[in-house]
Amino acid sequence: MDRTAPTDHPILPAISKRWAPRSYLDTPVSEADLRTVLEAARWTASAYNEQPWIYLVTRKAEEADAYAKLLACLVPFNQSWAASAPVLMLACARLNSAGNGKPNAWALYDTGQASSAMSIQAASMDLHIHQMAGFDAAAAREAFGIPEDVMPISAMVLGSHGPASALPEKLAEREVAPRSRKDAGEIFFGGSWGKGF
Numbered sequence: 001m002d003r004t005a006p007t008d009h010p011i012l013p014a015i016s017k018r019w020a021p022r023s024y025l026d027t028p029v030s031e032a033d034l035r036t037v038l039e040a041a042r043w044t045a046s047a048y049n050e051q052p053w054i055y056l057v058t059r060k061a062e063e064a065d066a067y068a069k070l071l072a073c074l075v076p077f078n079q080s081w082a083a084s085a086p087v088l089m090l091a092c093a094r095l096n097s098a099g100n101g102k103p104n105a106w107a108l109y110d111t112g113q114a115s116s117a118m119s120i121q122a123a124s125m126d127l128h129i130h131q132m133a134g135f136d137a138a139a140a141r142e143a144f145g146i147p148e149d150v151m152p153i154s155a156m157v158l159g160s161h162g163p164a165s166a167l168p169e170k171l172a173e174r175e176v177a178p179r180s181r182k183d184a185g186e187i188f189f190g191g192s193w194g195k196g197f
């Protein structure tokens with residue numbers, strides 16, 4: 001199943017190959033591959049080099065209890081498909097600057113960048129990440145003792161994508177639906193506000 005983005009202009013293959021599957025194979029992600037994917041987040045740029053991201057990493061086999069605990073924090077819809085993936089993570093951001101203790105206005109932005117780097121790194125290795133806003137942040141905070149000044153932002157699975165046919169019918173349809181994006185003129189303004197570039 002080729003889900004490569006039908007781009008208007010040529011882009012890096014790992015970016016056009018990245019997509020967010022809901023069907024995953026049982027195949028575990030090797031520790032070396034997992035560490036490589038995480039390393040891409042580690043080397044992401046961040047405001048003042050604060051590196052505000054913290055990822056809670058759970059593998060279905062090795063951290064089985066933690067994996068189950070994190071899975072239980074997902075909304076039922078996400079639980080219904082995410083449990084097929086071998087790795088389940090939680091992207092969190094430290095909200096205050098380590099330097100001066102003041103709120104870091106870029107903490108979420110930077111953490112999103114780190115997650116994006118991981119997703120692109122994963123795609124370059126024929127692995128896939130699916131991020132999920134659909135989880136109970138308060139439940140995750142409670143389950144893992146996440147401190148007040150750290151915000152759980154997005155759950156994410158990592159694994160090798162499986163066949164759409166392994167999903168229930170409605171999800172299988174979404175898995176193969178055409179990929180779409182806004183037109184460039186709606187999101188890039190050239191020189192003046194509202195003027196499509």
Ligand SMILES: Cc1cc2nc3c(=O)[nH]c(=O)nc-3n(C[C@H](O)[C@H](O)[C@H](O)COP(=O)(O)O)c2cc1C
Nearest residue numbers: 018019020021022078130131132133134135154179
């Ligand atoms: C921060 C974030 C939260 C998301 N939350 C969910 C979610 O809770 N459940 C889900 O099925 N997909 C979720 N998605 C996946 C998006 O729906 C998906 O990325 C989008 O439709 C674009 O598709 P693509 O990633 O395959 O290009 C999320 C994606 C991001 C980046």
